[in-house]
Amino acid sequence: MADASRTISKPRIRDPVPPRILEIIREKNRARRLAHRTGQAADRREANRLTRQVRNNLIEFRNEQWDSKIRSLTTENNSFWRMSKALRNDRKPLPPIHGTRGLVFTDAEKAEAFADSL
Numbered sequence: 001m002a003d004a005s006r007t008i009s010k011p012r013i014r015d016p017v018p019p020r021i022l023e024i025i026r027e028k029n030r031a032r033r034l035a036h037r038t039g040q041a042a043d044r045r046e047a048n049r050l051t052r053q054v055r056n057n058l059i060e061f062r063n064e065q066w067d068s069k070i071r072s073l074t075t076e077n078n079s080f081w082r083m084s085k086a087l088r089n090d091r092k093p094l095p096p097i098h099g100t101r102g103l104v105f106t107d108a109e110k111a112e113a114f115a116d117s118l
């Protein structure tokens with residue numbers, strides 16, 4: 001029975017954030033908690049400064065990731081054309097399912113509607 005199924009890892013949607021940015025996020029969270037606890041203007045300024053720094057570092061990181069992705073595209077393996085198509089086409093959301101109990105939106109309701117139809 002153990003050989004009947006295998007586990008697969010969930011694909012990563014985004015690349016992990018670098019440790020240097022994670023450390024700044026931790027500092028920002030500490031500063032935000034301190035500012036909330038003390039109410040001091042200097043603490044709030046420091047928390048806001050770290051928030052801006054995190055935002056700018058994340059924007060820079062994502063831009064670097066995008067640049068490397070664009071540089072890696074080639075026409076030999078069709079990655080360029082696949083990316084071109086993906087950027088041109090808008091993803092349309094799937095409509096809700098109309099079950100016996102009306103429109104269903106959540107996964108559990110959809111599963112129930114499919115079970116009712118069988």
